[in-house]
Amino acid sequence: MAKSKPIVDTGIHFIDGNMACAEGAIAAGCRFVSGYPITPSTEVVEHMAKRFPEIGGMFIQMEDELAASICFQGAVWSGVKGMTVTSGPGFSLMMEHVGLAAALETPSVFVDVQRAGPSTGLPTAPAQQDMMQARWGSHGDYEIIALSPSSPQECFDYIVTCFNLSEKYRCPVFFMMDETVGHMHGKVKIPDASQIDVLERQNTTRPPGEYQPYKIYEGSVPEMVKVGMGHRIHITGLTHDEQGYPAMNADAQQTLVKRLCSKITDNVDDISIIKTENIDDSDVVVISYGITSRIAEYAVNTTREQGINAGTAQLVTIWPFNDRAMMEIASKTKNIIVAEMNLGQIVNEVRRAVGNAVPVHFLGNAGGRTISPELMIGKIREVTR
Amino acid sequence: MSKVDIRICGMGGQGVIMSGLVIGKAASIYEDKWSTMLQSFGPEARGSTCAAQVMIDDVHIGYPYIDKADIFLVFSQAGYEKYIAELKEGAILVYEDELITLDERVPKGVKTCGIPATRIAQEQIGKVITFNMVMLGYFARATEAISLDALKKSIVDSVPHGTGEMNLKAFNAGYNYTAE
Numbered sequence: 001m002a003k004s005k006p007i008v009d010t011g012i013h014f015i016d017g018n019m020a021c022a023e024g025a026i027a028a029g030c031r032f033v034s035g036y037p038i039t040p041s042t043e044v045v046e047h048m049a050k051r052f053p054e055i056g057g058m059f060i061q062m063e064d065e066l067a068a069s070i071c072f073q074g075a076v077w078s079g080v081k082g083m084t085v086t087s088g089p090g091f092s093l094m095m096e097h098v099g100l101a102a103a104l105e106t107p108s109v110f111v112d113v114q115r116a117g118p119s120t121g122l123p124t125a126p127a128q129q130d131m132m133q134a135r136w137g138s139h140g141d142y143e144i145i146a147l148s149p150s151s152p153q154e155c156f157d158y159i160v161t162c163f164n165l166s167e168k169y170r171c172p173v174f175f176m177m178d179e180t181v182g183h184m185h186g187k188v189k190i191p192d193a194s195q196i197d198v199l200e201r202q203n204t205t206r207p208p209g210e211y212q213p214y215k216i217y218e219g220s221v222p223e224m225v226k227v228g229m230g231h232r233i234h235i236t237g238l239t240h241d242e243q244g245y246p247a248m249n250a251d252a253q254q255t256l257v258k259r260l261c262s263k264i265t266d267n268v269d270d271i272s273i274i275k276t277e278n279i280d281d282s283d284v285v286v287i288s289y290g291i292t293s294r295i296a297e298y299a300v301n302t303t304r305e306q307g308i309n310a311g312t313a314q315l316v317t318i319w320p321f322n323d324r325a326m327m328e329i330a331s332k333t334k335n336i337i338v339a340e341m342n343l344g345q346i347v348n349e350v351r352r353a354v355g356n357a358v359p360v361h362f363l364g365n366a367g368g369r370t371i372s373p374e375l376m377i378g379k380i381r382e383v384t385r
Numbered sequence: 386m387s388k389v390d391i392r393i394c395g396m397g398g399q400g401v402i403m404s405g406l407v408i409g410k411a412a413s414i415y416e417d418k419w420s421t422m423l424q425s426f427g428p429e430a431r432g433s434t435c436a437a438q439v440m441i442d443d444v445h446i447g448y449p450y451i452d453k454a455d456i457f458l459v460f461s462q463a464g465y466e467k468y469i470a471e472l473k474e475g476a477i478l479v480y481e482d483e484l485i486t487l488d489e490r491v492p493k494g495v496k497t498c499g500i501p502a503t504r505i506a507q508e509q510i511g512k513v514i515t516f517n518m519v520m521l522g523y524f525a526r527a528t529e530a531i532s533l534d535a536l537k538k539s540i541v542d543s544v545p546h547g548t549g550e551m552n553l554k555a556f557n558a559g560y561n562y563t564a565e
Contacts, residue, residue: 014410014420040426124426184449185406185422187413298447373448 004054008193017155017181018043020188021111022051024156025083027196028163030109031057032082034071036064036090039123040179041113044085069094073106077235079201079226081163083109088117091130091137098172099138102260103237105170105214105222107201109162112174113182114290116367126179127367128290128341134174135319141257143264145271146174146319150293152186158273158316164199165271169263170221176318178341180291180370201226208232214256215242220263264320272322276329278304278311283384284335287326287350289315291370292339299376308384318346326353335383339363339371359383388442389530390451394468395460397425397435400517404458405437407521407539408531412441414542415535421449434463441530456528458520459485460502479524481516498527500562506555515555522559533560 008027015023022044025033031052035045049059058075062068065086072082086094091112101108114130116122134146145165149155159175166173204211204223208231214222225231238246239253247256264271278300279285286296293314300310313329315322326349330336336358338347347362354360363379365371391408395401402424409422419442425435438451453473459465459480469490472478478491482499491497502519506512510519518540525536540556541549 012414014406014413014422180423180449183423183426185409185420185424186446186449187419294447294449296447297445301447370448370450 005051007055008190008196010190010192013188013190014185015152015188016043016183016185017149017152017177018113018183019047020152020155021159021175021177021182022047023188023190024159025109025163026051026055026057027156027190027193027198028160029081029198029200030083030163031055031080032072032075033057033059033084034062034068034075034082035059035085036062036068038087038090040115040182041085041087041111041177043182044111044113065090065093066096069097069110070100073097073101073104073108076106076108077227079203079228081107081167081201083111083163085111085113087113087115087123088127088130089120091133095133095137098144099140099142100237101172102138102142102144104235105260106172107166107170107224108172109159109166110172110174111159111177113177113179115179122368124179125368126291126341126370128176128178128292129345129367131176131318131340131342131345134176141261143261144172144174144319145169145264145317146176147273147317148176148289148315149181150290150314151181152184152188154316155181156188156190160196160198161273164197167199167201168221169267169271170224171260171264174319176290178290203229204231212242213244214240216259220259220266268320268322268324271317271320272325273316274322274325275314275316276311278309279313279329279332280311281309282311282333283309284337284380285311285313285329285333286337286339286376286380287313287315287329287346288339289318289346290341292341295371295373295376296339299373299380302373303377303380308380310380310384315346321349321353323353326350327357330354330357333358335359335361337361337363337379337383339376339379341365341367341371388440389456390454390473391439391441391456391458391530392436392451392454392468392471393439393458393460394434394436394464396463397432399460400514401425401435401460402437403543404517404521405439407536407543409439409441410543411531411535411539412439415538416532418443419446421446423449434461434467436464436468456524456530458524460517460520461485477528479520479527481520498523499564500559502559505558505562509558510551510555512551515552518552518555519559519562522556523562524559525556526560
């Protein structure tokens with residue numbers, strides 16, 4: 001028998017993004033996954049189903065994505081960290097429970113390994129077409145957090161960030177991967193467990209009777225509690241008061257929904273991760289995320305060798321959208337190109353954020369393949385001519 | 386060579402993706418370089434023509450897809466037909482010479498290295514399943530793209546527990562092969 005792996009599989013590995021995501025989730029403390037396996041995300045749950053029995057976690061394959069997206073939320077309220085994993089068609093089905101997670105303020109992580117849509121589309125081909133769905137897919141006003149990794153290493157690193165943010169802000173956190181990043185093997189350095197910054201669940205220390213599940217004692221996020229601590233609580237997707245009971249009036253609605261949004265929008269700087277290279281005094285900056293950022297890296301390096309003053313900005317955090325950071329980029333460059341594997345989603349956010357400060361050009365496709373470096377190099381040359 | 390683009394193609398089941406995994410792992414873990422590996426996904430990985438593409442570099446790799454390869458490791462005639470034109474000048478073609486017949490489509494200046502790996506796996510190891518390890522051994526000598534030591538460590542780390550010795554034997558048989 002081969003020896004079973006430690007909880008955090010410290011060392012250098014050559015693994016794909018899906019496996020790196022699974023290992024990162026485990027390192028972040030995730031011990032419950034409910035899923036309905038779907039290409040191209042299947043390896044994430046496959047790997048967790050294999051690893052969990054060794055480390056005291058549980059994977060459950062549900063009957064569909066509706067069930068998968070609510071099952072783990074129950075586990076979270078019982079005190080563990082949980083997530084679900086899917087791709088486009090399943091992501092659509094999960095939207096009901098994204099809204100519930102937002103309303104209940106369940107610390108929850110949704111992984112979407114994006115494939116080309118709409119509908120069942122191209123199951124084995126990449127796309128970045130679910131970016132707006134992540135933001136707006138469920139009904140009502142609410143805010144979420146979404147991160148997008150560009151390599152297997154970032155799959156490991158940033159799924160940990162997703163779990164930490166979900167604990168800190170108690171909202172749905174999306175990990176927007178894509179088929180290429182999910183299936184691409186690459187070098188992944190998994191640090192020693194002591195070197196990984198993990199935010200543990202902060203349960204209330206207030207005694208039963210005094211504690212109220214949606215009262216704000218400090219900051220803008222309520223205190224979590226877990227089943228079995230002796231607190232009798234009520235949680236509901238209906239508009240609720242501080243005690244968690246339905247409050248069927250417009251004032252309660254204003255108070256609750258404004259806070260659900262402001263706890264995120266007031267903390268954009270804390271949440272946002274944007275990696276920039278060579279943007280100062282540049283002629284063009286390519287803004288991109290996920291796998292497209294690797295192509296931008298290649299295209300910009302190639303054009304820089306040819307004397308073009310180009311830079312890159314990788315949006316690791318997509319939502320909440322960092323308008324201020326976009327304005328800062330606009331103030332340092334003459335042109336912006338937004339590249340993404342869709343027909344124009346985040347580009348409109350960039351345009352909204354920068355207004356008329358600089359021209360914002362778009363480079364995209366309808367998914368199914370990554371944007372070719374030649375096209376991107378051509379676009380960089382075109383706008384800097 | 387700093388950046389090396391390696392394409393591997395054959396039939397699903399011949400160990401195409403395992404070969405890519407072994408090479409990528411050897412480079413990124415045991416030679417501390419950067420490497421990416423992309424593979425065919427879906428039904429083709431289980432029966433029809435299937436491919437893996439491995440990039441190795443001293444620096445971080447941006448775009449991970451291969452246009453034209455420096456090294457083409459090919460296991461089947463269909464794989465040869467599909468990618469023979471996609472080679473760089475001076476590329477190295479490592480092929481199974483009892484399964485593949487070369488023709489005029491081999492681009493000029495390409496170094497060709499053939500080995501009857503299926504027969505070697507059957508006759509010397511007694512298991513055709515070790516065919517890809519024989520190919521990897523020959524690839525190691527013909528291309529010198531990766532050190533022998535790194536490849537051997539990667540094989541032991543990648544194959545099922547308890548089969549390391551057999552796979553290394555197959556690898557060595559490929560490495561030591563000389564055409565008659």
